[in-house]
Amino acid sequence: MxxxxxxxxxxxxxxxxxxxxxxxxxxxxxxxxxxxxxxxxxxxxxxxxxxxxxxxxxxxxxxxxxxxxxxxxxxxxxxxxxxxxxxxxxxxxxxxxxxxxxxxxxxxxxxxxxxxxxxxxxxxxxxxxxxxxxxxxxxxxxxxxxxxxxxxxxxxxxxxxxxxxxxxxxxxxxxxxxxxxxxxxxxxxxxxxxxxxxxxxxxxxxxxxxxxxxxxxxxxxxxxxxxxxxxxxxxxxxxxxxxxxxxxxxxxTSHMLNNTMRVLTVITAIFVPLTFIAGIYGMNFDNIPELHVKNGYFIVMGLMGLIGAGLLVLFRKLRWL
CATH class of the missing domain: 3.30.460.20 (CorA soluble domain-like)
Structure with a gap:
């Protein structure tokens, strides 16, 4: 036009x-x-x-x-x-x-x-x-x-x-x-x-x-x-x-994700040694001497508790938690 x-x-x-x-x-x-x-x-x-x-x-x-x-x-x-x-x-x-x-x-x-x-x-x-x-x-x-x-x-x-x-x-x-x-x-x-x-x-x-x-x-x-x-x-x-x-x-967002991943990493780090101990004593072998200790269960549970608490204290000192 x-x-x-x-x-x-x-x-x-x-x-x-x-x-x-x-x-x-x-x-x-x-x-x-x-x-x-x-x-x-x-x-x-x-x-x-x-x-x-x-x-x-x-x-x-x-x-x-x-x-x-x-x-x-x-x-x-x-x-x-x-x-x-x-x-x-x-x-x-x-x-x-x-x-x-x-x-x-x-x-x-x-x-x-x-x-x-x-x-x-x-x-x-x-x-x-x-x-x-x-x-x-x-x-x-x-x-x-x-x-x-x-x-x-x-x-x-x-x-x-x-x-x-x-x-x-x-x-x-x-x-x-x-x-x-x-x-x-x-x-x-x-x-x-x-x-x-x-x-x-x-x-x-x-x-x-x-x-x-x-x-x-x-x-x-x-x-x-x-x-x-x-x-x-x-x-x-x-x-x-x-x-x-x-x-x-x-x-x-990256910082929040890092915090989440850090918490998950700490949880994983605490439970890895405990899972390792549980895995050893969960094996079906007859010749495991510790199985016949009278208070073996309580000793192992106490050891696992000490390991978990110790790692938790360590991570707090490192300010990972």
């Missing part, structure tokens, strides 16, 4: 489909936003080439698993990043690759699934951003990062509860929860490692197109970088906390 938003120099706002593209190019008036959602790849490529997009940029934009990046072409800037289709307080996230082409008078967004940030700005009454394609691209990314940041900040209370639970009553259920969170945070770290690099690149090597069309773009880029860096650092911190809690639980 192809949607277009045409904002003329006089402020007239027109929404439509592909037919507005030809009208806009003929008139040369105003600015145009083309939003391409789940379009046929061949038709999408033809349209992008017709809009003077560089073939290499088109190829990057159509790759399904291309990592986020930014690249400058003649009179055009390409930004690839991961937008959000769903994100909740449990850090369940569904991402959609988004390609943004920004030029002086045209802005093109491409995505294969619903994008909350693009939908938000498309429906925003302040359509004057269409006149600032470079700033519009930054604002779309800024909105996505803001949603990530809100969810990650809300997760702080959850991670605190998990820390308390691991200290008070650690169990396998909390362990499974931590492992699932660690997996989601790893994914978030990977995504924002890319996003932070994009924002840093745009900030340090701001494209001439951005500066030429929006002199104050540096402030928006700085804000975008700060947000990306904060989400990345928070995700990294929470990821490490989850890892520390998991390792702590495993250490605690």
């Amino acid at each position: 192809i949607k277009t938003l045409w904002l003329s120099e006089s402020g007239e706002r027109r929404c439509g489909g592909e037919e507005l593209i030809a009208q806009w190019r003929e008139s040369g008036d105003g600015h145009l936003w083309i939003d391409i959602l789940s379009e046929d790849p061949r038709a999408e490529r033809d349209l992008l080439l017709a809009m003077d997009c560089h073939p290499l940029a088109v190829e990057d934009a159509q790759r399904k698993r291309h990592p986020p990046k930014t690249e400058s072409f003649d009179d055009q800037e390409l930004v690839l990043y991961r937008g959000i289709t769903h994100f909740d307080e449990e850090l369940n996230v569904e991402l959609v690759p988004i390609a943004l082409f920004a030029s002086e008078k045209c802005f093109i967004s491409i995505h294969q699934g619903k994008s909350l940030s693009i939908q938000q700005h498309w429906n925003d009454a302040k359509s004057s951003l269409v006149r600032q394609p470079a700033l519009l691209a930054i604002r779309i990314m800024h909105y996505s990062v803001g949603r990530y940041l809100d969810a990650v900040l809300a997760f702080e209370e959850r991670i605190n509860d998990l820390e308390d639970a691991m200290q008070e009553s650690p169990n396998d259920s909390v362990m499974r929860t931590l492992i699932s969170y660690k997996s989601r945070l790893r994914k978030l770290k990977r995504v924002f490692n890319y996003h932070e690099r994009i924002a840093q690149t745009l900030l340090k090597e701001t494209p001439d197109l951005f500066i030429r069309t929006e002199p104050d773009i540096v402030h928006a880029l700085q804000d975008l970088f700060d947000r990306c860096e904060r989400v990345h650092s928070l995700a990294t911190m929470y990821y490490e906390i989850c890892g520390d809690l998991i390792e702590g639980y495993l250490s605690l």
